[in-house]
Amino acid sequence: MKQRSVLGQLGLVLPFLVPVFLLSVIPLVSGIYLGFTDYQFGWDPKFNGLDNYIYMLGDSYFWSSFRIGFIWTFGVTAGQILFGLGLALLLNAKLRFQWLARVLILVPWAMPPIIRGLMWNMVLLPDTSGPLNYLLTQLGIISQPINWLNNFSWALPTIILVGIWGGLPQSSVVLLAGLQSIPKELYEAAGLDGAGVWAQFRHVTLPGLRQVIVAIVSLRFMWNFNAFGLVYALTQGGPGGRTRLPMLFAYEEGFRYGNAGYAAALGNVMVLVVSALLIIYLRRQFAEEGGM
């Protein structure tokens, strides 16, 4: 009986494993390998050891794209969690018109990143025909319209804002579910002990959300670091590379200049960096949990 169930499982699992193995595990492993070759599209890849990485160390484009990638990833992830938590708390409070808000927050989610980018292009038009510039000049906050996406100092903060906007729905929906799973009795007990709103938030809500927050911070961090479509639609990495995230840089190297080996090497470094940061973060979280 036992043996039959193992066989039965293999029979069910195999159709799934084979295509994944063929199209996901093998390419991924060979992708990692290609990062150690001088592969160019159209030529045969030749193993060249660490040459790509030595070249990378002296490549100023690499350093700047990763620096920008970090600012973007930390900014967007933090914004998505903090603003997402705020929205989730509001949606969990007993307010009217919540159903409407719950439908509306799904709007960015339902849109392809490319359309999100095009849509924001229209909001951010460089002259006062764009609503943001119009509003800010009318209110007297700025005297001249700003070319948000083409300005060296504004481009990065602007795309971070749009990035936060795009990820808010998912984050707040997940956090909302976390909030709803915290037993009401805990709040009642804390209230009886004389805990105010803030104390309840700190000692009941936050600990109750801990697992959910750790999970979405990790996922968001990975997704944001690997983002592509939205920024491609907004700035294509410009102006002057000020918003060239690692993925955009790797895409240009691989598919514009044909340096596939170098692009794969960049991919390898991205995986390394993200996993190192995630390990540090998760270790810390678990250590704190153990100490509690």
Add this chain to the structure above:
Amino acid sequence: MKRKVKLWTAKTAMYAALLAYVVFLAFPLVWLLSTALKPNSEIYSRWPTLIPKHPTWSHFATAFGEQNLLLGIANSLKIGVLSSVIVLLLAVPCAYALVRYRTFVNKAVMGWVLVSQLFPSILIIIPLFLVLRNLALTNTHTGITLVYTVWSLPFVLWMMRGYINGIPIELEEAAFVDGAGRWQVLSKVVFPLLLPGIVASGLFAFVSAWNEFFFALVLLKTPSLTTLPVYLSRFTGSEGMTRLGPLAASCLVATLPTLVVFAFLQKGLISGLMSGAVKQ
């Protein structure tokens, strides 16, 4: 009395905050709608208004007049439906097996699901491009469908596992005791309970294919084969800025199907993501 005033202030502040969120999240879409309905003179006016003074459908006519928009929609639909059906056919039985019979395979597959989330798409597409080119599948719908299938499989598997975990095994055992066969239990007990989860997971796979841009940009070169996002991405530069009206209309047309599906199925989708991603 004082307490009441305080409560009232808090409520007002909360409504104000909620309103700010709603405006922030929905305004770009409202503006898109407004742009799509405005004549050019109003779109490029230095004193723009939210409500069009002379609304017009002409931008929609222009947008639909372009062959490639309709082709893009058709291609995206076809690829999205195909890949989500294939993903479900692969993931549902597998998830069921993984939940009901626990062996070493279980751990290996779930480990892979997690690790696969780490990898940037560039690391997948470079070797896949090589493989697909050897099979002469680049620039074909078969190739991109395969890529999407593999791309969304891990997460769909994760979601389905959550749903199946939610079905008490006692239900199945009870049916067995009543003399139902293996197949009958699956089709009469498990499948009906799983249907909402299957719909939500399928929807997830469809939307991720519908939204996907990077793989399509790299793989599909012939204009008549491209998906909607790639078609629209041509308007990112200065070309798009001179034709904002038709562009806005195309974007709306491209968003409507998913928006309708989302509004319709939001509950199932959300609970599906919950049970898949957060439990455990």
